[in-house]
Amino acid sequence: MQYHLDGFRPGDPEVFDAAVDRPLQDPDFCDSVDVLIVGSGPAGLTLAAQLAAFPEIRTRIVERRPSALEKGQADGISCRSMEMFNAFGFAEKVLKQGYWVNETTFWKPDPETPEHIARNGRVQDVEDGLSEMPHMILNQARVHDMYLELMRNSPSRLEPDYALELAQLSVDPAGGAYPVTATLARLDPGREGETVTLKARYVVGCDGARSAVRKAIGRELSGDSANQAWGVMDVLASTDFPDIRCKTLIQSASQGNIIIIPREGGYLTRLYIELDKLDSGERVATRNLTIDHLVAAAQRIFRPFSLDVREVAWWSVYEIGQRLTDKFDDVPAGDIESRLPRVFICGDACHTHSPKAGQGMNVSMGDAFNLGWKLVSVLKGQCRPAVLHSYSAERQAVARDLIAFDREWSRIMSAPPEAIEGGEDGEIPVFQRYFIQHGRYTAGMSVKYQSSELTGTQQWPALAPGFEIGTRFHSAPVVRLADAKPLHLGHVVQADTRWRLFAFCPDQDPSSKDSAIARLCRFLAEDPASPVRRFTAPGQDIDAVFDVRAIFQQGTRELALETLPGLLKPQKGRLGLVDYEKMFCPDPKHAPDIFDARGIDRTRGCLVIVRPDQYIGHVLPLDAHEELAAFFGAIMLEPAPPS
Secondary structure, three states: OOOOOOOOOOOOOOOOOOOOOOOOOOOOOOOOEEEEEEOOOHHHHHHHHHHHOOOOOOEEEEEOOOOOOOOOOOOEEOHHHHHHHHHHOOHHHHHHHOEEEOEEEEEEEOOOOOOOEEEEEEEEOOOOOOOOOOEEEOOHHHHHHHHHHHHHOOOOOOOOEEOEEEEEEEEOOOOOOOOEEEEEEEOOOOOOOOEEEEEEEEEEEOOOOOOHHHHHOOOOOEEEEEEEEEEEEEEEEEEOOOOOOOEEEEEOOOOOEEEEEEOOOOOEEEEEEEEEEOOOOOOHHHHOOOHHHHHHHHHHHHOOOOEEEEEEEEEEEEEEEEEEOOOOEOOOHHHOOOOOOOEEEOHHHOEEOOOOOOOHHHHHHHHHHHHHHHHHHHHOOOEOHHHHHHHHHHHHHHHHHHHHHHHHHHHHHHOOHHHHOOOOOOOOOHHHHHHHHOHHHHOOOOOOOOOEOOEOOOOOHHHOOOOOOOOEOOOOEEEEOOOOOEEEHHHHOOOOOOEEEEEEOOOOOOOOOOOHHHHHHHHHHHOOOOHHHHHOOOOOOOOOOEEEEEEOOOOHHHOOHHHOOHHHOOEEOOOOEEOOOOEEEEOOOOOOOHHHHOOOOOOOOEEEEEOOOOEEEEEEOOOOHHHHHHHHHOOEOOOOOOO
């Protein structure tokens, strides 16, 4: 990481100096805020952590619980979420503390003794090359802790306000700068019944499936129930089942199914257990299921293996259902052209499903990461407010795909083995085939945003087939030119709301004044049409909005750093120090190198535009200067002249 830019600063570089007037000292909520976040689950904390880096944006996050979460519900962290955690700076901590899912095993009824289960196969959990990050398991509460630490160490010193719930919310489109009014009810002892009223520019509901924010804007979760009860428990148990430390899917002949999720720490195990079929319209609460029911059901499914539960850390029962709202903001579909969104919903507030696919927390955090950079960009005057419409358009499509996937996965997992086996694969059960075929989905890599003002069209597909527009930027190993340090290129993308312009250079001398990279850098640094010139405010560092990086085809010892374009060695900060970390070369120890791994045209090179949420906005030829200017001209605003 980089620090000392504005002078030597001792101590932990991940603890920033508090901004003036931070933390907010307003216990009675008298002051208006820019963003009010309701709910401190994974979505709310992802959003809060991103906003906390910008103390000029007044953010508050409220939570009806009396304190931070101690025992989490969710546990699975997809490869894609790990890439996002790396942008926030705590992926290494998750890697150290969590369980790495390396293999998944499958068990079905033993053909010779059907009342017993037998292993039917095992697969590598994540295919090679899909991501540099593994699939992880870690208690949701620990993920919360890492976000909370990030917020506490930010310039904003942001902390949730606990024991507050939303009682009322109204939006006045003509209400000026702060058109949203929120009434919050106090729940802390001795203050029950008290309320406070807060004005906000934007409100984001991350308050779960019973979201008060969703109800206030007239949205509804619609869908259906599978009428199937499941239980989940985190246990410390003694067992002779051989795959207890592998992610495992078990289908028994007549006793139901189990998904085993080994937990962090080496001893704790989570079991998802199929229970009873529910009548139409019946709620699982009416069955009065207890932890004893869950343990007994698990023991029946595990036969002939034993399961002795010594301690239960957490348990719950639930019914499977897939529900989705038609839109993730407060603007009616017919008013998009005339009205801007002021209220948004994220996570379970707008989509609910079973936890067995391991996507709930991951998709919720993805919602917030998508919205966060857009709110920051609009509030800072960098992007046109209309980009906020793209949040609902992009993430509702993702949730719709999730619901379809979960509905089919839940159906397959709950079907009896004899109803789903057979077919051309013979002995491989459908549940096993489906899991393998959809590995990219469960890894979080299936998201592809459709063409829009934020996502270009595939006009030059041959330039870089491995960087598909609308998908997340797929990292690969490189070596930094200035110090020959090997690293992953994608790890330079931080959660700081900047756009990345990755220039992959042709096989020519980059020090030549006529080289493609030299011409691009001159355009970006000098041409009035350059987005860097147009949308970077006077006095800001040259890379404050657009982070330009170059990847050469030559090795580190074949290039002279001093002969390369000045834009790639920008002078920054109060002291005008040179940033030497903008240029990279292929890593000779990894084959294929990044050019071959991503199919980059070695003769022409290309420019890969990466959005602040790590998704690819466009791929252009290096000399497509007009197209580059037009892409950003459609979404960004020139800074206001100094007063």
